[in-house]
Amino acid sequence: MSFGTLCKGMAVGAALMYIFDPKQGKQRRQAVRDCIHTCVETTEDAWCSTSERVNDISRNVTDRAQSLADRAQSLLPSTKKNGAWNRVLTGAAGGALAAYAMKKRGFVGATAGTVGLNLMARGLKADKRAHRWIH
Numbered sequence: 001m002s003f004g005t006l007c008k009g010m011a012v013g014a015a016l017m018y019i020f021d022p023k024q025g026k027q028r029r030q031a032v033r034d035c036i037h038t039c040v041e042t043t044e045d046a047w048c049s050t051s052e053r054v055n056d057i058s059r060n061v062t063d064r065a066q067s068l069a070d071r072a073q074s075l076l077p078s079t080k081k082n083g084a085w086n087r088v089l090t091g092a093a094g095g096a097l098a099a100y101a102m103k104k105r106g107f108v109g110a111t112a113g114t115v116g117l118n119l120m121a122r123g124l125k126a127d128k129r130a131h132r133w134i135h
Helices: 003-019 025-075 084-103 106-126 128-134
Strands: none
Touching: 003 025, 025 084, 025 106, 084 106
């Protein structure tokens, strides 16, 4: 038996003795339960607020991209007839964001990927031919 294994066994034994102590073990176990409960509540609150924030950012970026596509559409004379450029620009912006998201990790990548896929879906949904492919 190595010295490291012996130390690990002693640490586990001391922890078990500390937790299951007949005099104060009940209080210590309750303190551990309270700590775990607090950690779980804090994690849930953080997850909910982060999720709401990501949704808000996604909606904001999507609305801004749609606004840019609308502006670009107003600059191009042929788009007033069929709206093709609006679909192309929306889909292209979504594709660019999705490609960017593949390189990024974490919060920025997840947000960019969500917004990019949303814009690509809007571009495809607006296209009647692509709409037939989807359904």
